[in-house]
Amino acid sequence: MSSDITIKEERGTVNISEIFFSVQGEGIYSGEPTVFVRFQGCTLGCEWCDTKYTWKHEEENGMSYIEVLNRVWGLHKKSDKKPMICITGGEPLEQPEQFAYLVKRFHSLDYSIEVETSGLIPVPFEYDQFIDSWVVDFKGPSAAVKKSPVLSDFTHFRHQDQLKCVVKDQKDLDAVRLVLQDNYFRGTILISPGNPIKGVSSTEWMEKCAEFCKQHGYRLSLQTHKFIWGAKRGV
Secondary structure (H helix, E strand, C coil), X not given: CCCCCCCCCCCCEEEEEEEEEEECCCCCCCCCEEEEEEECCCCCCCCCCCCHHHCCCCHHHEEEHHHHHHHHHHHHCCCCCCCEXXXXXXXXXXXHHHHHHHHHHHHHCCCCEEEEECCCCCCCHHHHHHCCEEEEEEECHHHXXXXXXXXXXXXXXXXXCEEEEEECCHHHHHHHHHHXXXXXXCCEEEEEEXXXXXXXXXXXXXXXXXXXXXXXXXXXXXXXXXHHHCCCCCC
């Protein structure tokens, strides 16, 4: 791609909440310069979701493929190094055709791609050749979801894939252990401390989660972007 490229040939639209350039704040690529392509729309409804503005499927959020690709390229030009692409949401797999198109197109442009998905929809492993890492959520009791996520067969995940477990209390930690004691996950298991229950400080809860990781060999994953910029959009 040249520095003055304008992509013209793609047709089609996708509901997008926002596209922005930052650093990945969590997981195995934490700290990596990343362009986030956040899909609009999610029907799961986690109680502690920090992107509730993405839940509603809104047609006014429609962007053409041309707009998406040119927006990503415009942000890419701000860096000396080609950034990663993180496709997130909302729930990107609720727009399967648009998701498939953009994944293949980004891959054809030689971007590394990470995909974050809620676990509501089975992971389409047929796209493994295009995706460097799947990040699938495990929903503990505190999520209080409206629907039961469909956890894919863990045997299909690769070493570079990630299972993100947002935990707010001991019940969530117990649920993680219950699922993983009988299901081997080949990739990285992320323990992400959420805002703790009343009476427990954030520091105390992070320390408890760190001890849980030490005991079971998991990775503690803090949302470092919030430590830097606070809980706001576009970072």
